[in-house]
Amino acid sequence: MKLKLKKYKEQLSSWPEKGYHIMAQYDDERIIVYQSYRKEIGEFAVKNQYFGGSFSLTRMTWIKPNFLWMMFRNGWGKKEGQESVLAIHLKLTAFRKYLENSVRERSI
Template sequence: MKIKLKKYKEQLQDWPQKGHYIMAQYNDEEIIVYQSYRKDIGEFAVRNQYFGGDFSLERMTWIKPNFLWMMYRNGWGSKEGQECVLAIHLKMEAIKKYLQNAVYSSYNENLGVSEEVWKNQVKESSVRLQWDPDHDPFGNKLERRAIQVGLRNNFIHSYAKDDIILIEDISGFVKEQYQFVLNDNLESLMIPEEKPLIFEDHNLNKKLKLNETSY
């Protein structure tokens, strides 16, 4: 795997406990996001290094940069149809493009527009943005929020092929680490090394509600 790993307990000491943070492994060129699929879809993606075959370009696909939040959603790769866990090395410029074009998936008054305007934005947009409670390795809710991004139409076509640097199957690693969780041995748990992502674009940070202050 071309993912940097670090003990969960060591990272926990440095992570923010609450607020809106994009927790991810990234550098200037790329960011790692996670998805889970049936074995045939995952194997096609790894073999060909793009999404095709039975992967649907007609429905929205959701990407998640936070490893533990993905583990919460797929049950550490144990849920039916989510056994193949993929780490997608995505171009940083691509995630920025998605987020700049994203519309929140649910309405609240803090968005700065009327509900009618928001509904029109949702209809026209091909990118959804959603903040959900983050989770610990056992699946317990945290005060910190985790982001997921939904893509459709031209954005899913771009994502499926042009925006990807590398696709890795990390299913074996996930199963291995899940045993530590099942045995309540978090001292041994290794996960991808993650830190908060803040963009240089202050307006984008503001749109995303990102906490820009130190944590």
């Protein structure tokens, strides 16, 4: 899936004004999410087009559907262990399962 770019001011009018929404690029089969990794994990994934090397399935992780949100959360790639940001194409069915099993923070 190729990323579709649109100026912020052009897309603002089509965004929902209320409620909870996931703003992401997706098609009928995939959704693009972003994830931060240590430099060596990111370099391995880019070179080989799969996760391996020092990547671990037991590590808890956060994915974000918005690139700028990810960049803000990882300190613009400056936080230790979060220097590489990858765009990951997930199956939409898998993403929906992740949402079903997720926990949403609530304000007290």
